[in-house]
Amino acid sequence: MTMLRNNFIIKPIGYVKNTKDKETLRYSNKSIEFDMKTAASQKNDLIISEIIINEEHAETLDGIEEFSHLIIIFWAHKTPEKARQIKKVHPGGLKKMPLKGIFSTRSPIRPNPICITTVRLLERKDNILIVDRMDAINNTPVLDIKPHLRYYDVPHNVKIASWVNELMNEYAKLYDRLKRNFNFK
């Protein structure tokens, strides 16, 4: 059982290249906080990204273009080491949301800052994947890539916490305000 006490070493397989330089959700004052100014300065998650896969793994991508959607596993590298100790956050970094345990949120700040995002594959050029809706900033290390499969990844009769819908509404309002005030597209 000593195995279970062991740590594991992960070597990134590549990284993200896009024009999003800062997280809109950031670590501040022992919690996470939605950063309105950063949100105003970029187009958020609609940015087209390149995923640059290390040359040694180019062949490991073969066949990927037969899938329209990929699950990208990445490391939220801007998470400070001490932030990994946090147990609860206000989801979305909005103080008006109720405090919830990190594992019941999608916060990038978590004990192991591993994030997953499902993206549309627009094109593969050798070791480069061009994708949209990649929810990660420029230079983010990528750990793994998998095809999205309905059988594995889409459950039925799903129930979610009511705060998720509240958060979506709050974000919609925030982005409406950004559009009006900052010429945000």
Added chain:
Amino acid sequence: MTMLRNNFIIKPIGYVKNTKDKETLRYSNKSIEFDMKTAASQKNDLIISEIIINEEHAETLDGIEEFSHLIIIFWAHKTPEKARQIKKVHPGGLKKMPLKGIFSTRSPIRPNPICITTVRLLERKDNILIVDRMDAINNTPVLDIKPHLRYYDVPHNVKIASWVNELMNEYAKLYDRLKRNFNFK
């Protein structure tokens, strides 16, 4: 940019407890292979599992019971170090399937053996989650837990490789044979 060359250290947050002691898909002869004998000896992915979360993270689970489905990120710890060098496999470990790059498959044997599986949460008892359809064997280290959210995790207009349907058919045939020959439920 040296950051990108760095490795990351992952500390498991808990482990899986169930009655499935061996992988049905295993590393053999520089590839993966579906192990019929192991499949015959267990009920595969319909097993109820416990996910035992380390005590230090019990509070980090708060609010999780408001979700019906969770994404479990785990480490396929039976993947030998040398197996992480493999670039292509026959999906599902079946020789009749075409050779594909690891990143276009869900093989547990991959450069970083990180797997994700979406499970139904049946019950939470403090630091223990009781789930079904956990596609991992006994003692598997768990790295992270997230709520399944339709908005993030369910894309539209999904296209998959044709071999995936072939593989599902082959597996259906194999399990039919197991039911007839091994009193497999």
